[in-house]
Amino acid sequence: MKIKQYRTQFIKELSLLYDAYEAESFFYLILENKHKLRQIDLALNHELAFSDADLDVWSVFLKELKKEVPVQYLLGKTNFFGLDFEVNQNVLIPRPETEELVEWIINENKHNDKLKKLKILDIGTGSGCIAVSLAKNLPNAEVYAMDVSKKAINTAKKNALNNHVEITFILKNVLELEILKSDYDIIVSNPPYVRNLEKQEIKKNVLDYEPHLALFVDDNDALVFYQKITELAQKNLLENGQLYFEINQYLGKEMIELLEKMDFRDIELRKDIYDNDRMIKGNV
Structure with a gap:
């Protein structure tokens, strides 16, 4: 079957669950990852075709996408900040909003004195997307990454290795640390x-497949991680040290109050590309 013909069929079959743009994006992601073909290759050669064996592989992808399994898990990887990351159901799929947080940190620190080694700690590293991206883009940084999940740490270690950066990994539950x-x-x-x-705002592909340990907190203690990490930061940040968080879009005001209460200064709340309060910074 010609690939262009199959593309039309693929998008149509997913039309009840996804809009045409999203279904088409899935098609080209799979096409590039499995066949090393890009959209432009298909545009330049209308005669490109799938073999029967290819169609069998695509039918599996289609079946799983109809279950709303994230395409990144099906491919086993995703792109974040221009780098490739292995992802699986032990780690969250990195989001574009988190790229904005990484960019903020890099922009604030890329002109740092080259003779000074920045020491950076990423708490709750998951796939390692933040830690690896910072290590890659801040060559004078010494990066550490902590997570409570051994499986997540193992994935992050692979991502550090594949992206040729050195990171020290720490297997700890941050809520159990006093210092x-x-x-x-x-x-x-x-x-x-x-x-x-x-939860009702969360799409099925996230709710059913991404690790709840990395997503949810109790309604009555929504800032439990922020409180603990801010307390640790107060004790363990060096002079003029910086604390950065990605945050719940509905709790920007509460986050400002938390950092103020803990005597952080130069507090700045920023919106993401979707105009939601999404990241905050404070200095000691």
Whole structure:
């Protein structure tokens, strides 16, 4: 079957679950990853075709997408900040909003004195997307990454290796720590922040397949991770150290109050590309 013909069929079959743009994006992601063909290749050669064996592979993808399994899990990888990351059901799929947080940190620190080694800690590293991206783009940084999940740490280690960066990994539950073993110039975290009351806003592909441990917090203690990490940062950030968080869009005001209460200064709340309060920074 000609690939262009199959593309039309593929998008049509997914039309009840996804809009045409999203279904088409899935098609080209799979096409590039499995056949090393890009959209332009298809545009330039209308005669490109799938074999019967190819169609068998595509039928499996189609079946899983109809179950709303994230395409990134099906492919086993995704792109974040221009880098390739292995992803699986032990880690969250990196989001574009988190790229904005990484970009903020890099822009604030890329002109740092080259003779000074920045020490950075990423708490709740998951796939390692934040830690790896910072290590790649801040060559004078010494990066550490913590997670409670051994499976997540193993995935993050692979991503560090595949992207040729050195990261020290720490298997710890941050909620059980009273102090960190080292001091840092920067502490960053994208911890669990979705309240159970917000579950109805979460798409099925996230709710059914991404790890709840990395997503949800109790409605009555929504800032539990932020409170603990801020307390640790207060003790373990070096002079002029920086604390960065990705946050729940509905709790921007509460986050400002938390950082103020803990005597952080130069507090800045920023919106993401979707105009939601999404990241915050404070200095010690």
